[in-house]
Amino acid sequence: MTANLGSGLTDAEGGPVRHIPVLLPEVLAALAAQPGKVILDGTFGAGGYTSAILATGADVVALDRDPNAIAAGQALVASSGGHLTLHKSQFSSLDAYAPAGGLDGIVLDIGVSSMQIDEAERGFSFQRNGPLDMRMSSSGVSAADVVNRCKVGDLIRIFGFLGEEKQSGRIARAIEKRRVDNPFVTTRDLAGMIEIVAPRKAKDKIHPATRVFQALRIFVNDELGELAQALFSAERALKPGGRLVIVSFHSLEDRIVKKFLSDRSGKASGSRFLPMAHERAATFDAVGKQAVAATEEEAEANPRARSAKLRAAQRTAAPAEKPDFSIFDLPDLASLDRIGG
Ligand SMILES: C[S@@+](CC[C@H](N)C(=O)[O-])C[C@H]1O[C@@H](n2cnc3c(N)ncnc32)[C@H](O)[C@@H]1O
Numbered sequence: 001m002t003a004n005l006g007s008g009l010t011d012a013e014g015g016p017v018r019h020i021p022v023l024l025p026e027v028l029a030a031l032a033a034q035p036g037k038v039i040l041d042g043t044f045g046a047g048g049y050t051s052a053i054l055a056t057g058a059d060v061v062a063l064d065r066d067p068n069a070i071a072a073g074q075a076l077v078a079s080s081g082g083h084l085t086l087h088k089s090q091f092s093s094l095d096a097y098a099p100a101g102g103l104d105g106i107v108l109d110i111g112v113s114s115m116q117i118d119e120a121e122r123g124f125s126f127q128r129n130g131p132l133d134m135r136m137s138s139s140g141v142s143a144a145d146v147v148n149r150c151k152v153g154d155l156i157r158i159f160g161f162l163g164e165e166k167q168s169g170r171i172a173r174a175i176e177k178r179r180v181d182n183p184f185v186t187t188r189d190l191a192g193m194i195e196i197v198a199p200r201k202a203k204d205k206i207h208p209a210t211r212v213f214q215a216l217r218i219f220v221n222d223e224l225g226e227l228a229q230a231l232f233s234a235e236r237a238l239k240p241g242g243r244l245v246i247v248s249f250h251s252l253e254d255r256i257v258k259k260f261l262s263d264r265s266g267k268a269s270g271s272r273f274l275p276m277a278h279e280r281a282a283t284f285d286a287v288g289k290q291a292v293a294a295t296e297e298e299a300e301a302n303p304r305a306r307s308a309k310l311r312a313a314q315r316t317a318a319p320a321e322k323p324d325f326s327i328f329d330l331p332d333l334a335s336l337d338r339i340g341g
Contacts, residue, residue: 019114021048030312033058037104042091045113065137092229095237102239126191143216148183163215167198232323238315281318
């Protein structure tokens with residue numbers, strides 16, 4: 001089942017929503033959903049995963065931070081016969097939605113949906129001109145705020161770390177110069193300037209603004225912080241035997257998931273001079289030996305699937321540990337104090 005065929009959702013114009021769920025059979029197998037189980041879908045989106053999980057007979061508690069996704073999902077809630085509840089929430093606090101006995105499964109499909117990219121006014125894409133926004137929840141600091149108000153050093157760090165943009169310094173300094181008299185307002189405005197200061201080379205496959213846009217989106221939505229917190233939250237919310245399934249599209253996200261699971265399954269090497277590091281009870285056991293990628297057929301049919309990686313694990317009975325963000329080894333980019341400084 002795919003979202004465009006199965007979910008029955010409609011877009012703003014009343015047409016069918018076209019978001020093809022990635023790695024769907026693999027997600028369903030890893031979740032082991034079946035009647036009587038309660039699965040939390042933390043990234044409802046177009047309801048593709050949720051529809052397929054409901055079809056197994058399991059109940060679904062779904063979350064999305066995007067008010068448009070929640071509005072579009074109401075038809076599915078209505079037709080679910082009470083088997084689906086849908087909440088506008090960030091998945092970092094998913095444990096607040098767990099039933100008393102815990103959840104049987106949690107799935108997160110990280111990133112943006114096709115609907116968000118396709119809506120020009122959300123400002124995620126420079127293929128369509130729109131306001132420089134990029135806020136999934138339509139509230140808080142926008143991409144324009146970051147571009148027009150962040151210190152140049154912070155822009156360099158954001159573009160360099162979150163976008164892996166090699167020309168982050170050149171682009172950030174050009175932004176700093178331009179915004180004094182002429183702040184950035186639209187997506188094409190920013191993309192056009194990047195095209196001039198960091199033009200595409202013959203070997204480049206992507207537009208010169210792609211990495212900066214990706215970095216801004218991840219920063220504006222604190223996507224790495226959200227994921228890290230969601231993993232700790234999932235550890236508290238799953239019952240023993242419950243499954244955690246994460247589909248990610250960015251190497252930094254996959255690194256966070258991998259680090260968490262190796263820490264929690266007792267595989268993190270630690271120091272051989274610190275034997276105590278090995279004596280913590282594992283809170284997760286890996287499901288499958290390594291990350292699952294899309295088949296060639298799926299990647300061919302759905303370009304979004306090309307960079308997808310699925311990791312899955314099963315909760316043990318050991319008590320959840322205290323959240324410790326140092327296991328991820330991430331620079332602190334989440335603070336917005338720098339804006340306007
Ligand atoms: C890739 S789409 C999910 C598509 C969905 N699996 C499907 O099959 O239709 C990701 C969705 O997650 C939502 N999202 C991203 N980060 C979130 C967060 N931290 N908390 C809640 N929702 C989030 C986005 O708003 C978007 O709707």
